[in-house]
Amino acid sequence: MNTRVWTAALVMAGLAGLAGCQTVPHAERVAAYETAMKTRFVGKSSDELVLTLGPPDSSFKLSDGREVFQYENRSEFIGGGETYTDWVTRTSYRTVRSSDGSRVRVPAHVSIPVVRTTPIYSRTNVCINRFVVDVNSTVEDFRWEGNACF
Numbered sequence: 001m002n003t004r005v006w007t008a009a010l011v012m013a014g015l016a017g018l019a020g021c022q023t024v025p026h027a028e029r030v031a032a033y034e035t036a037m038k039t040r041f042v043g044k045s046s047d048e049l050v051l052t053l054g055p056p057d058s059s060f061k062l063s064d065g066r067e068v069f070q071y072e073n074r075s076e077f078i079g080g081g082e083t084y085t086d087w088v089t090r091t092s093y094r095t096v097r098s099s100d101g102s103r104v105r106v107p108a109h110v111s112i113p114v115v116r117t118t119p120i121y122s123r124t125n126v127c128i129n130r131f132v133v134d135v136n137s138t139v140e141d142f143r144w145e146g147n148a149c150f
Contacts, residue, residue, distance in 0.1 A: 033150040046133040065135040073127045080120040087111045
């Protein structure tokens with residue numbers, strides 16, 4: 001097989017591989033996260049929960065004797081502010097006389113460097129996990145909220 005055929009075969013294999021790389025839909029990721037957390041902790045002792053995740057960041061006693069353990073993770077991300085050089089081309093015209101004496105407009109192109117900065121932005125990532133623990137210290141339910149849990 002010659003080099004071109006091998007190259008074409010490798011490119012096609014790469015494209016076929018990329019076709020299989022698709023983002024998992026959000027609903028499926030949510031379901032997988034909830035299933036994993038419930039499988040891991042619901043029905044287990046609250047001691048196992050605390051030994052795995054550490055002491056809760058906060059807890060709340062419900063009127064029926066159950067308790068809610070809350071684990072919260074927050075982080076701030078600041079990005080942008082990078083500078084780069086962009087080149088802007090300006091065109092001007094001048095009139096000159098040609099060898100036959102006629103007047104001709106001649107374009108003159110000038111590239112001018114312009115320093116630009118990307119906008120600065122911040123994003124807060126939050127994940128709050130809540131576990132409901134019954135009066136027998138067994139985890140009975142799990143709920144979550146946030147934008148950075150999975």
